[in-house]
Amino acid sequence: MAITTATTVCSIADPELIGRDAERRYLDDLLDELPVAGRALLVRGDPGVGKTTLLDYVEHKAASRYQVYRVRGVESETTLPFAALGELLLPLRRRFSALPRAQRENLETALALSELVSDSAVNPYAVCVATLNVLSLAGHDRPLVALVDDLQWVDADSVNVFRFVARRVTSDHVAFIAATRKLSEEPRGHAVLDVTGLSERECRLVLDSHRLVVAPGVLDALVGFSRGNPLILLEFAFRLSEAQRRGEEPLPAAPARGGRAEQGWTSRIRALPAPTQRALVLVAAAREPTVEIVDRALGAWKLAPDDLTAAEEARLVRVVADRYELVHPILRSVALSNVPVGVRRQAYRALGEGATGATRAWYLACAVSRPDEDVAAGLVQAAREARQCGSYLAAAQAWRRAAELTPARSNLTAGRLLDAARDAFAGGACDDAARWCEEARATATDPALRADIALLHGRALTWMGSVRHAHRLMSTAAEAIAPTDSVRAAALAHEAALPAVMHADPAGAIAAARRGMELATSAAGVERCALFLCQGLALTHRVEDACRELDRALAAFEGTDPAATGIELTNLAQVCFCVERYEDSQRLLHAVLDGARRSGNPVAYAFAFGVRSELGWWLGQWSAAYADCLEATAKGRALRQRGVVAAGLLMQARFDAARGDHAGCERRAAEAIEFTDFTDVRSMQIYREAALGLDCLSRGAGTDAAVHLGHAQEIFVRFGLGNPNVTPFAGDAVEAHLRAGNPGAARDTLAWLEECADRTGLRWQRAVSARCRALLADDPDAADAAFREALAEHDRLPTPFDHARTLLCYGEALRRTRQKARSRGPLLAAHRMFSSLGAAPWTQRCLAELAASGHHPPRARRAGGLDRLSPQELQVARMVAAGLTNTEVGSALFVSPKTVEAHLTSIYRKLRVPSRTGLTRLVTESGLSDC
Numbered sequence: 057m058a059i060t061t062a063t064t065v066c067s068i069a070d071p072e073l074i075g076r077d078a079e080r081r082y083l084d085d086l087l088d089e090l091p092v093a094g095r096a097l098l099v100r101g102d103p104g105v106g107k108t109t110l111l112d113y114v115e116h117k118a119a120s121r122y123q124v125y126r127v128r129g130v131e132s133e134t135t136l137p138f139a140a141l142g143e144l145l146l147p148l149r150r151r152f153s154a155l156p157r158a159q160r161e162n163l164e165t166a167l168a169l170s171e172l173v174s175d176s177a178v179n180p181y182a183v184c185v186a187t188l189n190v191l192s193l194a195g196h197d198r199p200l201v202a203l204v205d206d207l208q209w210v211d212a213d214s215v216n217v218f219r220f221v222a223r224r225v226t227s228d229h230v231a232f233i234a235a236t237r238k239l240s241e242e243p244r245g246h247a248v249l250d251v252t253g254l255s256e257r258e259c260r261l262v263l264d265s266h267r268l269v270v271a272p273g274v275l276d277a278l279v280g281f282s283r284g285n286p287l288i289l290l291e292f293a294f295r296l297s298e299a300q301r302r303g304e305e306p307l308p309a310a311p312a313r314g315g316r317a318e319q320g321w322t323s324r325i326r327a328l329p330a331p332t333q334r335a336l337v338l339v340a341a342a343r344e345p346t347v348e349i350v351d352r353a354l355g356a357w358k359l360a361p362d363d364l365t366a367a368e369e370a371r372l373v374r375v376v377a378d379r380y381e382l383v384h385p386i387l388r389s390v391a392l393s394n395v396p397v398g399v400r401r402q403a404y405r406a407l408g409e410g411a412t413g414a415t416r417a418w419y420l421a422c423a424v425s426r427p428d429e430d431v432a433a434g435l436v437q438a439a440r441e442a443r444q445c446g447s448y449l450a451a452a453q454a455w456r457r458a459a460e461l462t463p464a465r466s467n468l469t470a471g472r473l474l475d476a477a478r479d480a481f482a483g484g485a486c487d488d489a490a491r492w493c494e495e496a497r498a499t500a501t502d503p504a505l506r507a508d509i510a511l512l513h514g515r516a517l518t519w520m521g522s523v524r525h526a527h528r529l530m531s532t533a534a535e536a537i538a539p540t541d542s543v544r545a546a547a548l549a550h551e552a553a554l555p556a557v558m559h560a561d562p563a564g565a566i567a568a569a570r571r572g573m574e575l576a577t578s579a580a581g582v583e584r585c586a587l588f589l590c591q592g593l594a595l596t597h598r599v600e601d602a603c604r605e606l607d608r609a610l611a612a613f614e615g616t617d618p619a620a621t622g623i624e625l626t627n628l629a630q631v632c633f634c635v636e637r638y639e640d641s642q643r644l645l646h647a648v649l650d651g652a653r654r655s656g657n658p659v660a661y662a663f664a665f666g667v668r669s670e671l672g673w674w675l676g677q678w679s680a681a682y683a684d685c686l687e688a689t690a691k692g693r694a695l696r697q698r699g700v701v702a703a704g705l706l707m708q709a710r711f712d713a714a715r716g717d718h719a720g721c722e723r724r725a726a727e728a729i730e731f732t733d734f735t736d737v738r739s740m741q742i743y744r745e746a747a748l749g750l751d752c753l754s755r756g757a758g759t760d761a762a763v764h765l766g767h768a769q770e771i772f773v774r775f776g777l778g779n780p781n782v783t784p785f786a787g788d789a790v791e792a793h794l795r796a797g798n799p800g801a802a803r804d805t806l807a808w809l810e811e812c813a814d815r816t817g818l819r820w821q822r823a824v825s826a827r828c829r830a831l832l833a834d835d836p837d838a839a840d841a842a843f844r845e846a847l848a849e850h851d852r853l854p855t856p857f858d859h860a861r862t863l864l865c866y867g868e869a870l871r872r873t874r875q876k877a878r879s880r881g882p883l884l885a886a887h888r889m890f891s892s893l894g895a896a897p898w899t900q901r902c903l904a905e906l907a908a909s910g911h912h913p914p915r916a917r918r919a920g921g922l923d924r925l926s927p928q929e930l931q932v933a934r935m936v937a938a939g940l941t942n943t944e945v946g947s948a949l950f951v952s953p954k955t956v957e958a959h960l961t962s963i964y965r966k967l968r969v970p971s972r973t974g975l976t977r978l979v980t981e982s983g984l985s986d987c
Contacts, residue, residue, distance in 0.1 A: 072109045072286070074265065075258030082249060083114050086231060090122065090199040094225035098207075099235040101251030103386050104287025107235035110251065111203050114233060122199040122231075129209030131388050133343050135418055135454065137447025140214035141187065142167045144202060151190045156943055159186035166213075166445050178446025180213065180483070181694070184220040185946070191221065192952035195229035206385050207236035212449040212483075220694060222246045227955035253284020262286050268293045271303035287384070295323060321372075321390040328366050333394065335363040339373055340391035341403040341422075343415055345380045353406040401425065414438035414454070421457050432461040432472075439475065448483030452476045456492065470500035474509050481516050484696035489516040507537040507544040514551060521699055521737050523555035527564060530555075531571075538575060546575035546585070553588035554627075557595065558699065560738040560775040565592030583612030587624055594634045597778035597815035606631055610640070618651030622660025630667045633674055634781050636818055638854060641671050653944065662691035662700045669707050676856035678893045680934065682711050683927030702731040706743040713751035714857065716896040721751040738775060739783075742768050746785035753788055754897040758795025765789035769805060780812050780821055787824035787858065794831060803832060820858065823849035827862045836873050843869065860889035864898065868905055876909040883909065894923065922982050924966045932959040936972055937979035 073080065086095050099107050111126070118124050127143040145167065152160050162182035164170040194200050204210065204218060222232045223246060232246075254262065259279045263270060270278065270293065282288040299305040325333060338353045339345050351361050364380070367373045374381055382388055392400055401423045408419030417434035424431050439454035455476035462469045473496035481489040493513035500506045510533030517526035534548035550572025556564035569589035576582045586609040593602035609628055613621055625644050632641035648664045666688035672681025685708045692700035705728040712721035725744050749764035768785050780786040786809045793802035806828045813821035823846045830842035843866040850859040867883035870876075887902035922930060935945045942953040942960070969975050 072106065073113060074261045074286075075254040076106060076110065076113075076251075079110055079249060079251065080113060083110065084117065086233075087114070087118055087121070087201070090201070090229055090231050094195070094228040094230040094232075096222035096225055096232045096246035097234075097249055098222075098246060099233065099249045099251060100238050102285060103237060104285050104384070105251045105253065106286055107251055108205055108384075110249075111205055111233065111235055114201065115203060118201045118231075122201050123194060124201045124203065126203040126205070127210075128385075129204070129206035129211075130343065131209045131385070134209055134211050135450055136211055136343065136414065137442045137445060137450035138166045138168075138183070138211065138213050138217075140204065140210040141183075141217050144204075145187065145190055148190050148194050151193045152186075154193055155186050155189055158182055159189065162186060162446065163190075166447065168445060178444070180216065180446045180448065181220075183446060184217050184694075187217050188221050188224055188952045189943070189946065191225070191230045191232075192228040192954045196954060199229040199231070201231045201233070204232075204234040207234040209385070211447075213447045216449075224951050224955065227958040228952050229954075253282070254286060254289075255284065259284060259286075259289055262289060263293055266290060266293075268301065270296075270301045274301060274303050274307065277307055287386075291321065291324075321384070321387055322394060324370055324372065325387075325391060325394050328370060328372075329363075331359055331363040332366040333391075334399070335359050336367050336373065336391045337395055337399060337403050338407065339364070339367075339380045339382065340388045341400065342380075342407055343411075343418070347375065347378050347380065349407065349410060350380050352410045353403070356406040356409065357402075397425075414441060417454070421461065424461065427461050427463040429461075429463055432458040435461070436472065439479070443479055448479040449485060452479035452483060452485065452488065452492075455479060465499045467500055467502045467505055470496040470502075470505055470509065473499070474505070474512065477509075477512055477516070481512060481519075486516045486520045486696070489513075490520060490522075503537055504541055504544060507533055507541065507548060511544075511548055511551065514548070514555070518555045518558065519697065519699065521558075521702075521731075523559045523736050525736075526555040527552050527559060527561070527568070531568060534571065534575070542575045542577050543581070546572045546577070546581050549575055550585040550588050553592055557588075557591050558737050558739055560595070560742065560771070560777060562592050562595040562776050562778075565589075565595070568592075580612065583608055586612060587627060590631050591627060594631045595777050595779055595782060597812060599635050599779060599816040599818060602631065603635055603637075606635065606637075618647040619654060620651075622648045622652055623663060626660055626664045626667050629664075629671070633671050634779060636781065636820065636853070638671065638675060641667075645671065653940075662688050662695055662697050662704075665691065666700055666704045666707065669704070673707070673710065673857075674855050676854070676889075676893055678711060678715075678895075679923055679925070679927075679930055682708065683930045685711065686927045687931060698731040699737060702728040702737070702740055703743070705731070706740065706747055709744070709747035710750060713747050713754055714893070714895050714898070716754060718751055718755060721747060738771065742771050742777075742783050742785075745771070746783050746788070749785060749792060750788050753792050753795070756795070758792055758797075761788070761792035762796040762798065762801070765792050766801070769808070773808070778812055779816055779818070780809060781816075781818055784820070784824075784858070786812075786821070787828055787861070790828040791831065799832065802828070806832060819849050819853050820855060823847075823853065823862065824858060827858075827865055830869065831865060836869075839869055856889045857893060857895065860886040860893075860895075860898065863889070864902055864905070867902075867909075871905060871909050879909050880906065880911050883911075922967075922979070925963060929959050929963050929966075932956055933963050933975055933979055936960065937976040 086097060089095065099110055101107050115124055115126060125144055125147060127140050129140060133139045152163060155163065159182050161170070162178050163186035165178050166183045191200060191202065207215065207218070210218070218232070218234060222234070225232050256275065256279050260275060278289055278293060282292065293301070296307065297305065300307055325336065328336070334357060335354060338350055338357070342350055354360060354363065364373060371383055372387060374383060404419045405423035408416050408423060411419055417431070417438040420431045421435055435454045435458035439451045439458065442451035442454060455472050459469050459472035459476060462472060473492045477489040477492040477496065480492065490513060493509050493516065496509045497506060497513070500509060510529055514526040514530035517523070517529065530548045530552035534545045534552065537548070538545035550569050553565040553568040553572070556568055566589060569585050569592055572585040572588070573582050576585060586605045590602050590605035590609055593605060606628065613624060613628065618625055625648050629641040629644035629648070632638070632644065645664055645668045648660055652661050652664070665684045669681040669684035669688060672678065672684060685704050688704035689701050689708070692704055705724045709721045709724040712724065725748055728740065728744060745764045745768035749761045749768060752761035752764060765785055765788050768783070769789055786805065789805045790802045790809070793799070793805060806825065809821060809828065810825045813825045826842045826846035826849065830839040830846065833839035833842060843862065846862045847866070850862055853859070863882040863886035867879040867886060870879035870882070883902050883906050887899060887906065890899040890902060922933065925933060932945055942956040945956045946953045963975065964970065967975065967978060969978060
C-alpha cells in the first residue's frame with residue numbers, strides 16, 4: 057500500500073484536467089464546506105478516465121488548508137489484512153491514546169502494533185468505531201481529507217472500515233474521498249461522482265496540450281474508439297506516425313473493446329529491452345515495491361537497478377521516496393500478463409525469498425503450480441495471525457489457498473476449508489462460507505469433521521435465508537453422527553430448530569429441539585435445547601408448555617455473560633413478549649444491549665434492537681421503537697445480517713402503516729423482499745401481508761385490507777401456527793372483512809381467533825376477540841357487554857394501541873345507537889392514546905366521531921417532549937440519560953463523539969433543557985430511561 061508523496065502534484069492549469077470543470081467545481085464546494093460539515097464521496101469511472109487526476113487536484117487544493125492523508129490500493133496486497141487502513145492511520149497514531157481502551161487495543165492489534173490483551177480475536181467493528189474516532193479527533197483540531205485511490209484493490213478488511221466511516225462523517229470535519237472502477241452495485245449512504253469520457257472538443261484540447269496535431273477525420277476515429285477516455289486517447293495517438301496523424305496513411309486496427317487501454321501499454325512495454333521488461337515484472341509483482349526489496353530480487357535474477365532506467369524514460373515507472381511506483385494501476389496487470397506464467401512464478405519466488413511472515417507465504421503461494429505442504433503450512437500460519445488480529449476475510453482467503461495447496465484431497469484439506477468457512481462466516485461472507493463447506497463435505501471422510509462442517513454450513517445457510525435447506529441439512533447430519541457422537545448430534549439437532557422457526561414450521565422446530573434433548577448427554581445440554589423448544593412451542597397454541605420451557609431456558613442462561621450469549625438471550629426476549637411476559641423481555645434486552653456496549657461486540661446488536669422495536673410496539677413506546685427499527689436495519693446492513701434487515705424493514709412498515717405513512721409502508725415492504733427469500737423464510741410473508749393490511753385499514757381501504765390480511769391468516773393457519781401474538785393481525789382481519797362488506801368472512805376469522813384465545817389463554821387475544829365479537833353483535837346489549845369484557849382485559853395489559861382501538865370501536869358503537877354523550881368518554885380516551893402514539897389516521901377517526909357526537913374536537917397539539925426528536929436523537933437521549941459518556945454513546949451507535957455532541961446540541965435546543973440533568977429527568981419521566 058503506497059502513500060503517494062511525489063512532489064509533482066497537479067497544478068490548477070494541469071492539461072490532464074481539461075474537460076473536468078464540473079467535477080472541479082463539485083470538489084471545490086466539498087472542500088469549502090469541510091469546516092462546517094463532513095462529506096463522503098465515491099469517484100468512479102473506467103480505468104484511465106481521470107479519477108487519479110481528480111484526487112491529485114483535491115490533494116493540491118486541500119494541502120494548504122487541511123490535513124491530507126492519501127493511500128492507494130495495490131492489487132497484490134488485497135490479501136494483506138488491514139494494509140490500507142494501517143497506511144492511513146499510522147501517521148495519526150498519537151491520536152490512539154485518546155480512544156477508549158477496548159477500541160485502542162483492538163485497533164492496535166488489527167494494525168499489528170501490539171498484541172491483544174485478552175485471548176479473544178479482534179472485534180472488527182471495534183476497529184471500525186476506533187477508526188472513525190481517530191479521524192474525528194484529528195479533524196476536530198484541523199479539518200482532514202482522507203483520499204483512497206484504487207479502492208477496488210484495497211484489502212477487504214480495510215474496505216469494510218472505509219465504508220463504515222464514509223457513512224458516518226457528516227458531523228465531523230472529515231472528507232473521505234475514494235476512487236474506484238465502476239461497481240456492480242450502487243453504494244449506499246454517500247454521494248457518487250461519475251467520471252465519464254470527454255467530448256470531441258475536449259479531446260482535441262488534450263491532444264493539443266501534448267503537441268499532438270491530428271486531422272479532423274483522425275480525431276473522429278480516436279474519439280470514437282477511445283470513447284473520450286483521455287488515457288486511451290493519448291496512448292493510441294502517441295503510437296501513430298506523423299503520416300497517420302495527418303490522415304495520409306490508414307490507422308492501425310482499433311483495440312478490442314474492453315482492452316483498449318491495456319493494448320496501448322502493452323505496445324510500450326514490448327518496445328523496451330528484454331532485461332527491462334523482466335525488471336518491470338518484478339516491480340509489478342511486488343506487494344511492497346520498496347527499492348530495497350525490488351533491488352534484492354533484481355540481483356537474484358542477475359539484473360541491476362539500471363535495467364529499469366529505460367522504463368523510467370518511457371514514463372512507465374518512477375521512484376517516489378524509497379519506492380518504485382508504476383505510473384498507472386493498469387500497468388501492473390499488463391506487465392504481468394506480458395510474460396509467460398512460468399516467468400511470473402519465478403518473480404514471485406524471487407520476491408518471496410527476501411520476505412517474511414504473511415507476505416512471504418503469499419509470494420510463495422503465487423510461485424507454485426501444484427500442491428506443496430510447506431507453502432500451505434506458511435499460509436496456515438498467516439491465516440491464524442490474520443484471524444487473531446480480526447481480519448477474518450483475509451484469514452479465510454489464506455485458509456482457502458492453503459487447502460488448494462494441500463497434497464492429496466484429504467481430511468486435512470477439508471479441515472482447512474472448514475477453517476476458511478469459519479472465518480468467512482465470522483467476517484459476514486456467508487455465501488463463501490456455505491460454498492466452502494460444500495467443498496469440504498465432498499472431501500471429508502471423518503464423521504466428526506463432517507458433522508462440524510454440517511453445523512457451520514447450516515448456520516451460514518440460516519443467516520443467508522435458506523432455512524429449509526439449513527434445517528434439512530443439520531437434521532440429517534445429526535442422525536448420521538448420533539450413533540458415535542451424541543454431543544455433536546445434539547448440537548446439530550437443536551440448532552436445526554432455529555431455521556425451522558424462521559420457516560414458520562413449529563412442528564419441525566419442536567421435533568428438532570426434542571431430538572436435541574434426547575441426544576444431549578449433560579443437564580446443561582438439555583437446558584440449552586429448551587431455548588429452541590420454547591421458541592417452537594411459542595409459535596403454537598401450547599403457551600403453557602412454552603412458558604415452562606422458557607423458565608427452564610432462563611434458568612440455564614442465568615448468570616451468563618450477555619456479551620457472549622446475546623443472540624440466545626435475545627431469542628428468549630422474543631419468546632417472552634409472544635407469551636405476554638413483557639417485563640422479562642425488557643430485562644433481557646437491557647442486559648444484551650448493555651453487554652454489547654461494554655464488550656464492544658456488536659454481533660447481537662442488530663437483532664436485539666429489532667426485537668426491542670417489536671416489544672416497543674406492544675408497550676406503546678413507538679418513537680423509541682421506531683428509532684430501534686432504524687438502528688436494527690442500519691446495523692444489520694453493516695453486519696450483513698439479511699434476515700435482521702428484512703425484519704427491521706417490515707417492522708418499520710408496520711409503524712408506517714399505523715401512523716399513516718402509506719408511501720413509507722409500501723417502500724419498506726418492497727425493499728424487504730430484496731433481503732430475504734420470502735418463499736423460504738415464510739414468517740416474513742406473514743409480517744409483510746400484516747403490515748400492508750394494516751396500512752389499507754388505516755386508510756379506510758377495507759377491501760384491499762381484507763385481501764392482505766386474509767392472505768396472512770391463510771399462511772398462518774397453513775403452516776400450523778397457533779399463537780396470533782406472534783404477528784398481531786387477527787383483529788385487523790376481522791375489521792377489514794367487515795369494512796369490505798363480508799360479515800361471513802369476519803365471523804370465520806373471529807371463530808378462529810376465539811379458538812386460539814381459548815387454547816393459549818393469552819389476554820391480548822381474549823381482548824381482541826371480545827372487541828371483534830362486539831363489532832359483529834346484532835344486539836346492542838350484547839355488544840356493550842362484549843366491549844366491557846374487552847376493556848377489562850385491556851386494563852390488565854400494557855398495550856395502548858389495541859386498547860385505543862377498542863375504545864374507538866366502543867365510542868363509534870355508542871354514537872350509532874344515539875348515545876352521543878356516553879360515546880365521548882371512550883372517544884376522548886382513544887384520542888389521547890392515539891395522539892401519544894402518533895397514530896395519525898386513527899386520531900382522525902376519533903376526531904370525526906367526536907364531531908359527529910356533537911363534541912368540539914380538541915385542537916391539534918404540536919408534538920411535544922421527546923416526540924420532537926429524530927430517531928437517532930432519541931437513541932442518544934436515552935443513552936445519555938442512562939449515564940453513558942459521549943464516547944460510549946458513539947461506540948454503541950457506531951458514530952463519532954463529535955456526532956453525538958451535535959445530536960446533543962440539537963436535543964437541548966428542541967427540548968429546551970440546559971444540561972444532561974434536565975435531559976435525564978425528562979427521559980425518566982417518559983418511561984424510556986431503560987436504554
